[in-house]
Amino acid sequence: AIASDRPETRIGLPEVKLGIIPGFGGTTRLPRVIGLREALAMILTGSPVSARKAQRIGLISERMHQGVLYERARALALELAASRPGPRRDRSLLSKVLDETAVGRSVILTQARRQVMKETRGHYPAPLRALDVIAKSAKQPLDAALKIEAKALGDLIVTDVSKNLLHVFHLMEGAKKAGPAGVEANSVERVAVLGAGVMGGGIAQLLAYRGLDVRLKDIRNDALGLGLRHAREMFDRLVKRGRVDRNDARRYMDAIAPTLDYSGFGTADLVIEAVVERMDVKQQVLRETETHVRDDCVLTTNTSSLSVTTMQGSLERPERFAGMHFFNPVHRMPLVEVIRGEQTSDAATATVVGLTRRLGKTPVVVNDGPGFLVNRILAPYLNEAAWLLAEGGSIEQIDRTLKRFGMPMGPLRLLDEVGLDVARHAGAVMSDAFGERLALPPTMAALEKTDLLGRKGGRGFYTYEKGREKEVNGDIYSSLGATLPSERKELAEQDILDRLLFAMVNEAARVLEDGIVQSAGEVDLGMITGTGFPPFRGGLLRWADAIGMQQVLRRLEELHAQHGVRFEPATLIRELAAAGRGFY
Numbered sequence: 001a002i003a004s005d006r007p008e009t010r011i012g013l014p015e016v017k018l019g020i021i022p023g024f025g026g027t028t029r030l031p032r033v034i035g036l037r038e039a040l041a042m043i044l045t046g047s048p049v050s051a052r053k054a055q056r057i058g059l060i061s062e063r064m065h066q067g068v069l070y071e072r073a074r075a076l077a078l079e080l081a082a083s084r085p086g087p088r089r090d091r092s093l094l095s096k097v098l099d100e101t102a103v104g105r106s107v108i109l110t111q112a113r114r115q116v117m118k119e120t121r122g123h124y125p126a127p128l129r130a131l132d133v134i135a136k137s138a139k140q141p142l143d144a145a146l147k148i149e150a151k152a153l154g155d156l157i158v159t160d161v162s163k164n165l166l167h168v169f170h171l172m173e174g175a176k177k178a179g180p181a182g183v184e185a186n187s188v189e190r191v192a193v194l195g196a197g198v199m200g201g202g203i204a205q206l207l208a209y210r211g212l213d214v215r216l217k218d219i220r221n222d223a224l225g226l227g228l229r230h231a232r233e234m235f236d237r238l239v240k241r242g243r244v245d246r247n248d249a250r251r252y253m254d255a256i257a258p259t260l261d262y263s264g265f266g267t268a269d270l271v272i273e274a275v276v277e278r279m280d281v282k283q284q285v286l287r288e289t290e291t292h293v294r295d296d297c298v299l300t301t302n303t304s305s306l307s308v309t310t311m312q313g314s315l316e317r318p319e320r321f322a323g324m325h326f327f328n329p330v331h332r333m334p335l336v337e338v339i340r341g342e343q344t345s346d347a348a349t350a351t352v353v354g355l356t357r358r359l360g361k362t363p364v365v366v367n368d369g370p371g372f373l374v375n376r377i378l379a380p381y382l383n384e385a386a387w388l389l390a391e392g393g394s395i396e397q398i399d400r401t402l403k404r405f406g407m408p409m410g411p412l413r414l415l416d417e418v419g420l421d422v423a424r425h426a427g428a429v430m431s432d433a434f435g436e437r438l439a440l441p442p443t444m445a446a447l448e449k450t451d452l453l454g455r456k457g458g459r460g461f462y463t464y465e466k467g468r469e470k471e472v473n474g475d476i477y478s479s480l481g482a483t484l485p486s487e488r489k490e491l492a493e494q495d496i497l498d499r500l501l502f503a504m505v506n507e508a509a510r511v512l513e514d515g516i517v518q519s520a521g522e523v524d525l526g527m528i529t530g531t532g533f534p535p536f537r538g539g540l541l542r543w544a545d546a547i548g549m550q551q552v553l554r555r556l557e558e559l560h561a562q563h564g565v566r567f568e569p570a571t572l573i574r575e576l577a578a579a580g581r582g583f584y
Helices: 014-018 026-034 036-043 051-057 066-081 093-100 102-120 125-137 142-157 160-175 198-209 221-240 246-254 279-290 308-312 346-358 374-390 395-405 411-418 420-438 442-447 493-513 520-531 540-547 549-567 571-579
Strands: 002-004 062-064 190-194 213-217 256-259 270-273 298-301 321-326 335-340 362-367 462-465 468-472
Touching: 002 051, 002 066, 014 125, 014 160, 026 036, 026 125, 026 142, 036 093, 036 102, 036 125, 051 062, 062 066, 093 102, 102 125, 125 142, 125 160, 160 362, 160 520, 160 540, 190 198, 190 279, 198 213, 198 221, 198 246, 198 256, 198 321, 213 221, 221 246, 221 256, 246 256, 270 279, 270 346, 279 298, 279 308, 298 346, 308 321, 321 346, 335 346, 335 520, 346 362, 362 520, 374 395, 374 411, 374 420, 374 442, 374 493, 374 520, 374 549, 395 411, 395 493, 411 420, 411 462, 420 442, 420 549, 493 520, 493 540, 493 549, 493 571, 520 540, 540 549, 549 571
Parallel strands: 002 062, 190 213, 190 270, 213 256, 270 298, 298 321, 335 362
Antiparallel strands: 321 335, 462 468
16 A cells, blocks of 8 residues: 655544444454554554554555655556565564564553553443454454454444444534635635734644744743744654654744734734733734734634623724634644624634634634633533532542543643633633622632642642642642631532533523524534533533433422522523423
8 A cells, every 4th residue: 555645644543433443344454464553553542643654554555745646556556466566564573472472462452451441431332342352353264353343343333422422523524614604715824823822832833733824923032932932842742743753843833933023914814812811901902913914814812701792892894803712722622612703704704714624623603702602611510610619529529520420620620720810710701791690609719819820830729740730739628718618528429410510501501592602513512622521422412412301400400499590490491391302
């Protein structure tokens, strides 16, 4: 096999992401072609490999420039027709010992199973079943091995997990059609980024990596240095992982031009503002920027909570302005909320959606409103975790319960990741907008009197060493003083789950009522790609549908009676329950 050496070339077996295993011989043949270790890396993750890596592991025999690919393919076909096969990869002695002996295979499969359980906590049956198939079929004749594989594929394809993951796949495919129908996006090749902090540097790095020319502006040299250093660290990681070579990384970095003024902004097709999260500062920066760009340049703001419509009021060309909310860390989080203000044009929306797709991100178009989509639904979830803490719950139990459900981290650990100062600011915005229903719990208000910042400051609900979580911060209980009881107590895990998850379902229903998005699918796509809501459950509202709307309403009414206005059922949930329908 041969392949083009273009960066876009990717070869993989993605079936595990749909809750099944590679059928039609994928699980059986791949280990025999490239060896057990390399095959497991592809089969168990569903992640594709580049042409360079595919050649190194023996998946392809040659890679070459696109211009000579078909000529070489013709020549190779003639060689094969003449029974002159090309050379096969010669594996090392270590590879032969590990891949071709019973002891070696047992060691590899045991380690792989342990790693799968660590990463999935057993929620995804497909990778575990793939390991079973590989173990049982390793020394079987090919026909017998294929029967083992086919049986496993048939068992998996009818599971709820597979059906949910297929649903998520369709949501992801639908996102490729996001944006106004029939509206052509402007071409974007040159982008300016305002604000060179970690977020601005991360955005600049992503833009450069996707082949765009970038101007990175700040008002201080040290800030520019921070942003460039962050971008360089991202490229160094890609080099270390074999995604790009050192020369490519240097070329990408050269595409980021730092500046202290607006030089070069006149050629920008789009601007992304990523300065401090303060309305007055953003308005001033955007007003100033508008005087230095072309009339057809699209301006965007990377904001997590401030009104896009209000910012539009300070601009001469408000129709060319939209929100472009990246999630942190930029290189890892797949979601971008594309926020339409009241005056945002279809053309501007289409342009931002088009750029989002080019960056390899998932766009969800949302209307303006406090917290937009994801942060609005997260607000009652995070608040409720703080209320549970105020009732005597422990950090360990609250977070452990949600991780067992399938969340990538618990709500208190998530607060640390967001930053406790940022969370308090966002919480205050939500409280101002929605009153008592989303009022800040006393525990969150008490945090303002401490110096705790979360992961970025080394201490929050957990302690951190070199940015890595170390252990629960036991001192935080005393730091929160009178807002907490003196003793921790064990709470009912089902009560923890119900209060946290139904708070989100209830808020999601209100999001739909308010027209922030138009469909349950957009809610679920945003929650999966923006918060890591477990894909194997199909999304927040698909999970609620599986429970049944009458049951959701019954539990919300119980919680409303126990805890007050925080759980007052949304009108939409009452209507769906009465009609015997779900969100889908």
